[in-house]
Structure formats: C-alpha cells, structure tokens
Amino acid sequence: MFIFKLLLKNAFRHKLRTLLTMVGLVVAISAFGLLRTIVDAWYAGVEGTSSTRLITRSAISVGQPLPRYYAERIRKIEGVSGVTWANWFGGIYLDRRNFFARFAVDGPSYFAIYPEYQVSDAERIAFMADRQGAIIGRDLAQRFGWQVGDTIPLSGTIYPGNWSFTIRGIYASPDPNTDESIMLMHWSLLSENLRKRLGSTAAEQVALYVVGISDPSRASAISQDIDALFRNSTAETKTETEKSFQLGMVAMSQTVLMAIRAVSFVVVLIIMAVMANTMTMTARERLAEYATLKALGFSPAFVVKLLFGESLMIAVIGGAMGMALTFPLTAAFMQQTGTLFKVFEVSQTTLLYQALAALVVGLLAAAWPAWKMSRIDIVQGLRHVA
Amino acid sequence: MSTASDDTLIRIDHLTKTYSRGGQPIPVLMDINLEVRRAEFVSLMGPSGSGKSTLLNLIAGIDQPTSGTIQIAGVDIATLDETALADWRAANVGFIFQFYNLMPVLTAYENVELPLLLTNLTRKQRKAHVEATLEMVRLADRMDHYPNELSGGQQQRVAIARALVTDPTLIVADEPTGDLDRATGEEVLALMDELHHDLGKTIVMVTHDPKAASRASRMIHLEKGVLVDDPADAH
Numbered sequence: 027m028f029i030f031k032l033l034l035k036n037a038f039r040h041k042l043r044t045l046l047t048m049v050g051l052v053v054a055i056s057a058f059g060l061l062r063t064i065v066d067a068w069y070a071g072v073e074g075t076s077s078t079r080l081i082t083r084s085a086i087s088v089g090q091p092l093p094r095y096y097a098e099r100i101r102k103i104e105g106v107s108g109v110t111w112a113n114w115f116g117g118i119y120l121d122r123r124n125f126f127a128r129f130a131v132d133g134p135s136y137f138a139i140y141p142e143y144q145v146s147d148a149e150r151i152a153f154m155a156d157r158q159g160a161i162i163g164r165d166l167a168q169r170f171g172w173q174v175g176d177t178i179p180l181s182g183t184i185y186p187g188n189w190s191f192t193i194r195g196i197y198a199s200p201d202p203n204t205d206e207s208i209m210l211m212h213w214s215l216l217s218e219n220l221r222k223r224l225g226s227t228a229a230e231q232v233a234l235y236v237v238g239i240s241d242p243s244r245a246s247a248i249s250q251d252i253d254a255l256f257r258n259s260t261a262e263t264k265t266e267t268e269k270s271f272q273l274g275m276v277a278m279s280q281t282v283l284m285a286i287r288a289v290s291f292v293v294v295l296i297i298m299a300v301m302a303n304t305m306t307m308t309a310r311e312r313l314a315e316y317a318t319l320k321a322l323g324f325s326p327a328f329v330v331k332l333l334f335g336e337s338l339m340i341a342v343i344g345g346a347m348g349m350a351l352t353f354p355l356t357a358a359f360m361q362q363t364g365t366l367f368k369v370f371e372v373s374q375t376t377l378l379y380q381a382l383a384a385l386v387v388g389l390l391a392a393a394w395p396a397w398k399m400s401r402i403d404i405v406q407g408l409r410h411v412a
Numbered sequence: 413m414s415t416a417s418d419d420t421l422i423r424i425d426h427l428t429k430t431y432s433r434g435g436q437p438i439p440v441l442m443d444i445n446l447e448v449r450r451a452e453f454v455s456l457m458g459p460s461g462s463g464k465s466t467l468l469n470l471i472a473g474i475d476q477p478t479s480g481t482i483q484i485a486g487v488d489i490a491t492l493d494e495t496a497l498a499d500w501r502a503a504n505v506g507f508i509f510q511f512y513n514l515m516p517v518l519t520a521y522e523n524v525e526l527p528l529l530l531t532n533l534t535r536k537q538r539k540a541h542v543e544a545t546l547e548m549v550r551l552a553d554r555m556d557h558y559p560n561e562l563s564g565g566q567q568q569r570v571a572i573a574r575a576l577v578t579d580p581t582l583i584v585a586d587e588p589t590g591d592l593d594r595a596t597g598e599e600v601l602a603l604m605d606e607l608h609h610d611l612g613k614t615i616v617m618v619t620h621d622p623k624a625a626s627r628a629s630r631m632i633h634l635e636k637g638v639l640v641d642d643p644a645d646a647h
Contacts, residue, residue: 028522028529035517318513321474322574323502323530325495404474408509 033335040308047304048344051387054297055348055380056355061290062376063356065283068276070203070370077242078107079139081271082235082252085262088275091231092261094217099255100237105248108238110135113216113231115209117180117189119170126166128180128209130216139238142199149174149195157215159194163206167196178209185216237265294383301391305337309395316399317407326400333399337392338385345384349377421582421614422448422471427480429466429637440466442637444480448630453608453615455628462634464618465586471616472584473501485581502530506575508585508604512567514559514574520546520566521555524573531578545573549603565596572603576613583607585617589624601627 038044082100084090094111101109115128133154137143145153145161153159160178167173172193180189191211199206213232221229239248249265256263266274276283309316316329352372360370427444430437441463448454456464469475470482473489481488484504492500506527507513514523521542528538546552549569559567568588575583585604589597601624607613608629619625633640 028525031522032515032517039517314513315515318507318509318515319526320498321472321501321507322527323498323500325498405469408474408513 029331029335033332033339036308036312036332037336037339043304043307044340047301047340048347050297050300051341051344051384052348052351054293054387055345055384056351057293058290058383059349059352059372059376059380060355060359061286061293062379063352063370063372064359065286065290066373066376067370068279068283075268075272076142077245077267077269078239079268080237080239080245080249080252080265081268082237082263082265083233083271085253085264088234090261091233092235092263094230094232096256096261096263097232097235100235100252103248103251103255105239105241105244105251106237107240108135108139110139110236110238111213111232111234112136112236113213113233114184115180115211115216116184117182119178119180124170126169126207126209127205128211130213131210132213133210136210136236139236142201142204143197144199145195145197153194156192156194157212158191159212160191161195161197161210162193163208164196164198165206166209167193169207172196185219187219236268294387298387298390301337301341301387302394304340305333305391306395308336309333309399313399313402313407313410316402317404317410320402320404321408329402330396330400333396334389334392338388341384341388341391345381345387348384349380352376352380419450420447421450421452421485422446422616423481423483424471425481425483427467427470427482428478429463429470429475430478440637441470441477444637444639446632446639448614448616450614451608451612452630453604453628454617454630454632455625456616456618456632456634457620457622457625458634460620461636463637464634467634468584468586468616468618471582472505472507473497502527503578504581506578506580506583508568508571508575508583508588510587510590512559512564512571512591514567514570516559519556519558520551520562520570520573523559523570524555524577527574527578541577542573545577546570548576549573563596564592565599568592568596568600569603572600572607576607576611581614583613583615585615587618587620589619589621597621597624 082092082096084092091113097109097111100106110132112132113130115130117128118124119126133150137145137150143161143163149161153161162172162178172178174193174196176193178191178193180191182189191209197206217229220231237248237252239245245267249267252265253263316332319329319332320326356370356372363370424444424446427441427446428439429441430439432438444467456468458464466475470477471484473484473492477490480490482490487500489497489500515526518526524542524545525538528541531538533541543552543555546555549572551566551569551573554562554566559570562570568591572588575585588604589600592600604615604617605627608615615628617624617628625631
C-alpha cells in the first residue's frame with residue numbers, strides 16, 4: 027500500500043511532464059489500435075468467405091474476361107452444385123468519392139450460391155421482373171439513405187454511358203462478416219448493352235465464375251478438374267477457393283498493408299523513446315533520493331521496483347485511455363470512409379496487442395534508468411545534493 | 413593499535429581509503445586507528461578534503477575501505493556484501509544529512525515511517541513508533557506536512573526522527589547544521605544533545621563548526637587523511 031502511494035505521488039510529481047507523456051501514450055496506443063483495425067478490416071472479406079465456393083477466373087489475370095459458355099461446362103463437373111458469374115461494373119455515383127462495389131450478376135444463380143444475401147421473396151421477384159432493377163446491401167442503403175423504389179444514376183466507366191437503376195430490394199445477412207455494401211444489377215442488361223455496342227463476343231463474356239461445391243474437402247480436386255477442362259484453350263482458367271481468391275486480392279494491397287503495419291509499430295517505438303526519456307530524466311533528478319533510500323537500508327531491488335512501478339503506472343493509465351479512445355476513433359474513421367470496409371471493429375486481439383504494447387513501453391522505458399539507479403554508488407548519489 | 417574494551421562500539425584498525433582518479437591513486441585516509449565507546453558523542457573535524465566525510469561514510473557502511481577493518485558492535489562491516497550491508501545499515505545506523513534528504517512527496521509522518529518499512533512491525537506498531545518519535549522531536553503537530561511546508565530546522569528534526577525511529581545502535585550526522593542558520597542550528601544541536609544524554613545514543617558527527625563540535629563529548633581532528641589530536645590517545 028505504502029509503495030503504491032509512493033509510486034502514485036512520484037508519478038504525478040511533475041504533473042505537466044507526466045500529463046504530456048500520457049497524452050503521447052494515449053495518441054500512440056489509440057493510433058496503433060486504429061491502424062491495426064484498418065489492417066484487420068482489409069482481411070475481413072477473407073473471414074466472410076465460404077468453404078463451399080470456388081472462384082474461377084482467367085489464368086492470365088483477374089482483369090481478363092472468360093467466355094460465358096464456360097458456365098455450362100463447369101456445371102457438369104462432378105461435385106459442382108451450382109455456377110454463377112459476375113462482372114465488375116464500375117461506374118460513378120454522382121462523385122468519385124461515393125465509392126461502393128457494383129456487380130452485374132445472374133440473379134437466380136447468384137442468390138442460390140450466396141444464401142447469406144438474404145432478401146425477401148417479394149423483393150427478389152420484383153428484382154427479377156425489372157431489367158433495370160438493383161439489389162443493394164443494408165449498409166449501402168443506410169449510407170445514402172436509399173429505399174426500395176429509389177433510382178440510382180451511374181455514370182459508366184468500364185461500360186460507358188449513363189445508367190439508371192431502380193432499387194428493388196435490400197439484402198442483409200446474419201453473418202457480421204458479410205459485405206452489406208454491394209450493389210447488384212442484372213448481368214443480362216449489361217450483356218444486352220455490350221451486344222448493341224460491341225457485338226456478341228463482348229456480350230458473352232464474364233469477369234469470373236463463382237462455383238458452388240457440396241463437399242469442401244474436394245475443393246482442390248474440383249479446382250484442378252475445372253482448370254484441366256480449359257487447359258490449352260484460348261482462355262485458360264485459374265480456380266481457387268473463395269478464401270484464397272480474397273487473400274490474393276488483399277495481397278495486391280500488401281505494400282500498403284505493410285506500410286500501415288510498419289507505421290503502427292513506429293508509433294509505438296516513438297512513444298517508447300519519449301517515455302524512456304521521461305524515466306531517464308526522472309531517475310537523474312531523484313539520484314539523491316535513491317541514494318538516500320539505499321543508505322537507509324533499502325535494497326537496489328526496491329529502487330528498481332520504484333522506477334518500473336512508476337513507468338508501468340504511467341503506461342497502464344495512458345494505455346487504458348488510448349484503448350478506450352480507439353473505439354470513438356474507429357467509429358469516426360468508419361463514418362468518414364463510409365462502406366469502404368465490410369467490417370470495421372476493434373477486435374479483442376487488437377485490444378490485447380494495445381495492452382501488450384503499453385506494458386512493453388512501460389517496462390522497456392524504465393529498464394535502463396532502473397539498471398543505472400540500482401547500481402548507483404550511495405556516496406556519489408548523496409553528493410548529488412551537496 | 414587501539415585496545416578494545418567491553419563498551420567499545422566502533423573499532424577501526426589500520427584503515428585506508430584510496431580513490432583512483434584518471435588512473436592516479438589518491439589516498440584519502442591513511443592508517444586510521446580509532447575506537448568509539450558506546451554512548452559517546454564524537455565530532456570529526458578537519459579542513460575540507462581531510463577525509464572526515466569519507467571516514468563517516470565508512471563507519472556508516474555506505475562506502476568500502478581499501479584496506480583495514482571496521483568493527484561495529486563486533487561486526488566487521490568491511491567484509492559484508494551489498495545486501496548484508498544494507499540490512500546491517502537498516503538495523504544499526506541512523507543517518508542525519510546536511511540537506512536533510514527527505515522524500516519530498518512524503519509527509520513528515522511518512523518520511524519517519526520509511527525506515528520502519530524494513531522491519532517486521534505491523535502498521536499499528538509503526539504508527540506508535542512514528543508518533544512517539546515525532547513527539548520527541550517536537551513535531552507531532554506537523555506530521556501531515558510535506559517537507560516544503562516545513563522550515564529548514566523542522567526538516568532536519570524530521571530527519572533526526574527518521575534516524576531515531578528504528579532505535580539504531582549508531583547515529584551518523586554529516587554537517588547536520590551546515591544548511592541552517594545559527595539559531596536553528598543550535599536547536600538541532602540541542603536535540604542531538606538530548607539523544608546523547610537522555611537516550612544514550614552513540615553519535616558520530618562531522619562538522620566544520622567548532623561550536624557545534626564542542627557539543628560532542630570527544631573531538632577528533634583529521635588532517636590530510638591522518639588522525640591528529642585525538643583526546644582518546646591521551647588517555
């Protein structure tokens with residue numbers, strides 16, 4: 027109890043210095059948490075993948091289209107329970123900043139393979155009946171305040187022209203990892219447009235196939251069967267699990283993610299240096315006090331405890347405040363980025379890492395001054411006063 | 413060599429202390445032989461650099477001799493390791509410093525309680541000891557005050573209470589009045605007189621001040637690391 031009181035009084039002896047150090051810790055720990063949450067959010071799509079879905083795309087690159095007729099051939103492969111396809115639609119809604127994912131899909135087969143996209147029967151029927159209809163995710167609807175019946179004008183980018191879609195349904199999912207910020211429209215409408223402008227070859231192309239399988243343990247074998255089917259053709263395929271495909275997409279941003287990770291650790295290193303400086307100054311100022319304590323009979327270990335205790339106390343308070351601040355910070359960040367990330371939540375792992383970072387900062391910052399002070403010569407230390 | 417008697421508390425034989433500065437050995441104390449009896453009040457005097465503070469530090473066990481022995485109540489403290497020496501100091505030595513060396517974040521009460529944390533006393537027992545000691549130095553009414561709320565003389569009285577609270581065998585004082593004005597210094601010396609006469613404490617005090625030194629029952633002079641003019645030698 028006495029030592030705790032002493033630690034507390036020592037920690038706040040120089041209130042401004044301690045306060046500024048704590049502010050630095052709060053900023054560093056919350057920034058660390060935010061950056062880790064951003065990295066986590068990048069991988070959230072991977073978490074939302076299904077083991078019963080494969081993605082088949084061009085073996086050359088994901089940007090190369092595949093013939094539409096591949097669907098029928100894939101469907102015949104043993105173990106395949108369904109096939110659907112999609113094209114990345116692109117386009118701009120009013121302003122480039124209003125980014126959200128838009129896919130032209132084959133409605134009936136798409137919803138069969140993505141059962142987590144839950145939409146009412148009435149809305150689904152309305153979507154099927156309207157060639158310009160669209161289904162949007164719940165988050166997207168909330169972001170723009172859209173309702174069923176609203177019109178979404180899109181300025182084409184990949185597919186030129188002014189497009190207009192009517193919202194016929196809003197999907198939601200019980201799985202928190204499901205992306206609810208996607209807009210789906212009819213692939214047939216896109217195909218028809220391409221047929222008119224570019225001819226039938228362009229009209230019968232898809233960006234990728236989503237293949238449903240009934241037995242996840244056969245995913246590798248079925249993938250090989252699909253790719254073997256189109257080997258030596260003009261459009262060879264590459265099939266992989268949905269998770270692997272998503273990881274591949276994330277890997278395309280690997281440099282950015284590495285930079286974010288590096289910055290998150292640099293922030294912690296900086297505050298560690300600041301904190302170490304604070305503790306070193308503290309120890310130097312109290313040289314005579316530590317010498318007095320040792321003269322009175324207190325062991326070097328007691329002096330070590332005082333320094334580590336004080337450092338940890340500052341780190342724990344600053345760290346806890348930083349962790350608490352992470353939540354409103356991520357909420358504000360989420361608000362600014364809209365539906366860019368499917369899931370943007372501070373994970374328990376992130377909180378654990380934040381706590382560990384604060385503790386490591388507290389321990390390492392005190393290590394050098396504690397070692398120095400434990401070895402201080404009493405006579406020299408007492409002369410420090412004189 | 414001095415001859416030990418039953419009431420000898422401090423016995424120093426052939427003590428030398430040499431510092432090394434820039435590779436050059438600098439002798440500070442040379443072949444010191446000294447005995448201090450129990451309940452003696454000894455003042456160590458001498459010019460600056462004579463080695464009196466070094467001798468006090470060696471007697472208090474906060475410095476190690478280059479050679480020779482220092483026996484305090486029969487214990488050769490020169491042979492103790494750091495941990496054993498720290499335990500020995502906690503149990504046997506009370507320190508009074510020139511600049512008081514109180515913990516600024518602790519109250520007078522807490523400063524006096526500090527050495528008792530190294531004992532097995534309960535909180536209640538510690539409280540009784542601290543209050544009685546503060547009463548003795550006439551600071552019972554200031555026990556909740558922090559050092560910066562006390563005058564220099566009061567701070568030194570708190571330091572004396574801290575030195576006294578564990579009832580040590582020996583009290584060492586390094587220029588206890590050096591930072592005080594004449595009147596306040598007198599009060600502190602009067603208090604040390606009380607410790608000596610009323611409580612029978614053995615005190616070794618370093619001072620520059622002949623008047624302060626005259627309070628002691630025995631004055632020892634050091635010059636250039638050598639004992640000169642020790643009245644005990646005349647006996």
